[in-house]
Amino acid sequence: MTRAARIGIVGAGPGGTALALALTDRGVDPRDVVLYDKARFPRGKLCGGGVTFRGTQLLDRWIGPLEGGLVTDALEFRSALGSLPVKERGPQRVYDRGLLDHALVETCRRRGIEVREECAISAVEPGPGRWRLVHRGGVESHRWTIGADGANGLCRRASGLPGGLTGRLVEAVYEPVSASPRPDTLIFDFDPILDGIPGYAWVFPYVSPDHDGVLYKIGVMDGRGRVPGDVLRRWTDAFAERCGYRRLDARIAGWPERYFDVGVRGARPGLLLVGEALGIDALLGEGIAPALWISEYAAGRLRSALDAGVDRVEGYEQGLLWSEEGRNLWFQARLADRLYGPNPRRWLRVLFGMPHLHALAAGGQDAYGRLVHHVPWLVAGHAWTVLRHGLPSDGPVPGWQPTVAERPSME
Ligand SMILES: Cc1cc2nc3c(=O)[nH]c(=O)nc-3n(C[C@H](O)[C@H](O)[C@H](O)COP(=O)(O)OP(=O)(O)OC[C@H]3O[C@@H](n4cnc5c(N)ncnc54)[C@H](O)[C@@H]3O)c2cc1C
Structure with a gap:
């Protein structure tokens, strides 16, 4: 009998793949993670593909x-x-985003993480104790659902969590x-x-x-x-x-694009948002590096919740705001308020x-x-x-x- 993965990640862009990799870096069994993406990789993504220095170290570690x-x-x-x-x-x-995202997806696969391509999630619904993910092949639920489905993602809308400026x-x-x-x-x-x-x-x-x-x-x-x-x-x-x-x-x-700031929310019982689904740099709209760092933070919090056997990550957003990435995203938002105000x-x-x-x-x-x-x-x-x-x-x-x-x- 196959064991059900404990963590279902919607979206296999930089945010979703980075979360999967950061979880396995922390000892989570790769069979406990499944990535869903509506696309088949390599897929195009409208993006300048620029990654400033803050993002290159994590990419070096993973790919x-x-x-x-x-x-x-x-x-x-x-x-x-x-x-x-x-x-x-x-x-x-x-980077060409087709190549970059494909490389991240293939790295996940090499680690033993299941990646389900061309599997669009059409609904994310609250169920008894778990969120239900609806796709063409049926309905699945995991102990944790992760919304890594980008600026327009379904997970934020379905969970009713307030987002930042668009x-x-x-x-x-x-x-x-x-x-x-x-x-x-x-x-x-x-x-x-x-x-x-x-x-x-x-x-x-x-x-x-x-x-x-x-x-x-x-x-x-x-x-x-x-x-x-x-x-x-x-x-x-x-x-x-x-x-x-x-x-x-x-x-x-x-x-x-969706930007991170104070007031953005990314956690419900059994559900977390990462990457641009949570929010990115409001000044330049740089999203790849923030998506990687948010996932690095989220992986630590999720690992602790799994160890404690709880379905909540208390103070998820505040914890991010106190991390180096979060404090800097906050500062970028203040600069954006001035230049775009x-x-x-x-x-x-x-x-x-x-x-x-x-x-x-x-x-x-x-x-x-x-x-x-x-x-x-x-x-x-x-x-x-x-x-x-x-x-x-x-x-x-x-x-x-x-x-x-x-x-x-x-x-
Ligand atoms: C024009 C433009 C230029 C940009 N230039 C840069 C740049 O130069 N540098 C930079 O760092 N950032 C740039 N960005 C921002 C950057 O592209 C994003 O912030 C980044 O891709 C966010 O990563 P993510 O993994 O959170 O989301 P995404 O990369 O958007 O990945 C989300 C994934 O979820 C999948 N998905 C969505 N909905 C579903 C569903 N219902 N079911 C299954 N799968 C689903 C999608 O297919 C996708 O693969 C740019 C953005 C734009 C619009």
Whole structure:
């Protein structure tokens, strides 16, 4: 007789696979874990594929060097107000998500974890003492159900847990025409803010499995989800053209993101949310590294609950908020509140005009998304700059020409 797995994970993206791997790292029997995914891997996923330094160590632990990706050695934050080059204490990686997620799934399989592909969960229902997962082949229930089903996931909706802000992103693949491309740098361009879009645009190098040479993924994030998708698409094409790129994809695709913050909930008896189902970095929308780290945290909490024989993880969200990842996600959300909030140009001027931040960014000792321990120093630096020069203006940037003819609403 086959034994029923104690843990059913809905979604085999980075969040779900990382949880499965982190559980088995902690001694959980791989036969106790089953991953369900509606897709067959390798599957596409709309994503820039960039992983900043904070995510690369966990990927190294689980999948090692992956062929077909790219290594970059810097980030650049830029806008019409200036440039902020960022040197992390190690390199970043850029992956094709089809390859990355497939590698994670195959690593799970090699460890003996069952992965059920093309198995869409159509309903998640509370049952007596357990959640029931409904799919085409029947109904299953596990002692623990894990929602790792991404931004739009069914598990959050079915469990009624409140989520964070939802952003809207669009992206396509481009080739350089008159650009001077920089395949060694991840570019984050905040000019969308000057056009009333609360977010940034990215230019990331991309090696496609179907194309020779380096291409570029260009897209824009609306971190508050309030600008219509067609405006974001026109903005992206106009921005790419201004930067010297031509679109190769027939269309610009779009997908939402969900951000982590205080107030987000991810636990019910017998159920936990991980990855983007719980929430990711609100400033840049970086999701792969947070998904991995949230799962690393969740695996520790779940292992303790299994050992104690209980069906609850008390203080799941608060515990995350006190972890290094959680404190940093909180800080990223505070930065996003400023840059994407009511006085965005003021905070853009702070970002590009603060000498303390430039020194920190150039130092090469830190990592993006790991700055919360610098808060006192950054606040003191900001206060010093304000005392000397006053509060930066929130007024228009002189000479700025809107990227698309009509300006999206700032409201
Ligand atoms: C345009 C865009 C660009 C981005 N760029 C970056 C970037 O450069 N770097 C970065 O770190 N992050 C980026 N992100 C965010 C990143 O893609 C996500 O945060 C990340 O994939 C989250 O991982 P996850 O495992 O939580 O969810 P997902 O990767 O979304 O995985 C969820 C899985 O669940 C499965 N699933 C969903 N519903 C069901 C169901 N009912 N039944 C069975 N299976 C189901 C899906 O098939 C999927 O495989 C970007 C996002 C967008 C939209």
